Amino acid sequence: MKKLSAALAFASLAAGSALAAPVTYSVDSSHTFPRFSYSHFGYSTQLSSFSNTTGKVVFDAEAKTGSVDIEIDMTSVNTGSTVFNGHIQAEDFFHTAKFPKATFTSTKVVFEGDKPKTIEGNLTIKGVSKPVTLTVTGFQAMPHPMMKKPALGANAFTTIKRSEFNAGKYAPYVGDEVRIDIAIEAVAQ
Template sequence: MKRITLLILAAAISTPALAAPETYVIDNTHTYPRFSYSHFGFSTQLSRFDKTSGNIVIDREAKTGSVNVVIATTSVDTGYPLFNEHIQGVDFFDTAKYPTATFTSNKVNFDGEKIVSVDGSLTLKGISKPVTLDVTSFQCMPHPMLKKDACGANATAVVKRTDFNMGKYAPNVSDEVTLTIAVEAVKE
């Protein structure tokens, strides 16, 4: 009996601990979804959203995870207050009726240890479409100021405004919009 107990104990000690999913809460002060588009071919305009929430779950051992992001569309910042109001109107974000946009993942794709893309659904103005975020950088490490583990990433995708009933002035103002998300999240 002692021998069996010792064998079980030895097996338990020599078996590496299985990694568990880790949850990171999005840091609104360092997360800025941005969007850019061609303005009549004159220039590429860049705007951002100032209020974002959500979480990221990563299971490095299983190579799985999830991403849930909620963007307050009322926090759009074009750099010009009058245009902020214009872009929140019914022809574009219609923030009175749809005050948030969401991205909910259905698959996190790894290449080795790194996350390289996230497949999911983007919902704008009540319309959901599949979108793949290409992750251009991803880093997890102890946060030097917060003394907690944190992750940061940059991701991009291209969507069409007309897919979300926001196509006013297309094609003069480009239908294709590049989304760029700079995100930081802190471990719960």
Template sequence: MKHIAKLAAVLAVSAAAATPVLAAPQTYTIDSTHTFPSFSYSHFGMSTQISKFDKTTGTVTLDKEAKTGAVDITIDMKSVNTGYETFNEHIQEADFFDTANYPTATFKSTKVNFEGDKPVSIEGDLTIKGVTKPVTLQVTHFANMPHPMMKKDAIGANATTVVKRSEFNAGKYAPNVGDEVTISISLEAIQN
């Protein structure tokens, strides 16, 4: 009987050792010095104007084994950088961003879609000027590797989506100034 009990204990320990350890979701904090949302639109059909925001915070959660993730981003709308100080102030007025009442915009994911080991699209809710609309970011680049300088696990990604600014109560001068706006984000985040 003692031999059977010992054999059972050995088998139980062996089975536990052979069971693969499931990876837990990892949380990454956005590196605000390397994360810049930008937006582009047609200006009277003459050119495509490109502007960006200089201050972004948030987190990304990634579970590589389960192929799930989450993205939570906050953009400081007052940090808009059009390349021209006067327009930086103008675009913050009530007809456009209305930063006095809505100083931030947010994106909160509802689902991250994977192909193989990489996310290819991120569904979520975009809130601008207090208006929330569902959008899907198409991931055009994704990397997950040790950061060469910080020696921590890091992720990097580029993603893009198209929205109509009029749907966010920011449609002044449309359609002369394009209603369709391409939002792109270059993101880097470091594991906590």
């Protein structure tokens, strides 16, 4: 009887572990928008965004682990002005002719309870990689009501110095400190 109970307990444990596998999610580009903001000569805080972002998120709710790999098309920048979109893609800023993509690759996800609290990783802009920590301000993982698939979404932010990524023209008059916010949604593959 003890052997049967032990076998059932082991089978139950093994089945539970199989159900708790990580899920890979593809970034939903139509609902994922990185934004950045900075001081413009102290007059105002300028807000801009990128309209083309791809990547994947791996999330294991049971194990409380995850990873994030994001690629931002820097040529998809939207400053609100066609002229300035071209200006900010020049060599002194994004230099999109040589560096059309920026990436974020996580190295560690820190959980608070059942939800990610921070995501540490490497941000690469203009070929320069620096460690950053994203602070997660909102997170939801649940079945998508329209697609009927597992989905997740989050909001997070970090602050960088653009001069550390070789994009510091006009600093400090145009703020060197840049806040990056990202609203991301992803659907299970």
